[in-house]
Amino acid sequence: MPRDALTTVSDDALLLLYARGDGAAARELTGRLLPRVWNQARRMLGDQTEAEDVAQEAMMRLWRMAPDWEQGRAQVSTWIFRVTANLCTDRLRKRRVSALDEVDEPRDPAPGAEARLQMQARSDALQAALDSLPERQRQAVVLRHIEGLANPEIAEIMEISTEAVESLTARGKRTLAAALADRRAALGVMNDDG
DSSP states (O other): OOOOTTTTOOOHHHHHHHHOOHHHHHHHHHHHHHHHHHHHHHHHHHHHHHHHHHHHHOOOOOHHHHHGGOOTSSSSHHHHHHHHHHHHHHEEEEEEEEHHHOOOOOOOOSSHHHHHHHHHHHHHHHHHHHHHHHHHHHHHOOOOOSSSHHHHHHHHHHTTTTHHHHHHHHHHHHHHHHHHHHHTTTTOOTTTTT
């Protein structure tokens, strides 16, 4: 069929002619649909290159299904616009998934397993060293250095003088330091000078 004669033929009829091997019908239908499909994809995707890919894929699907086309069941333009919309939606979903894949996992503020094990080892070592102190030294050290109470408060709690609290805590700290000295490296504690 001459090209000029095809300009008045419906999309349905052009698709059926293409299915029978008419290349001119395919060119006419492509000329009608491709610019509209590309515009739809470009507007949905906001990207010209992706719109070209989608438009080509939509047209390829149209050509593949041409032999099975049932004339009068649907409009060719409606069908291809639906296919284009679905292809665009799929690409937009992939973008969101890709964008999420590129986002770093949020850092867990909790210490990792290694840090928790080390903290537990330090806590156990400190508890063992505290348990080795005489009761009054242990009480003074715990109240001062673990509970953070001031010496006058500790003196009142223990019913002793502030000077006695200072003496007990000083002796307790020295004893703890000596008890833990050989375990500093194993517990990940640096020396005071380094």
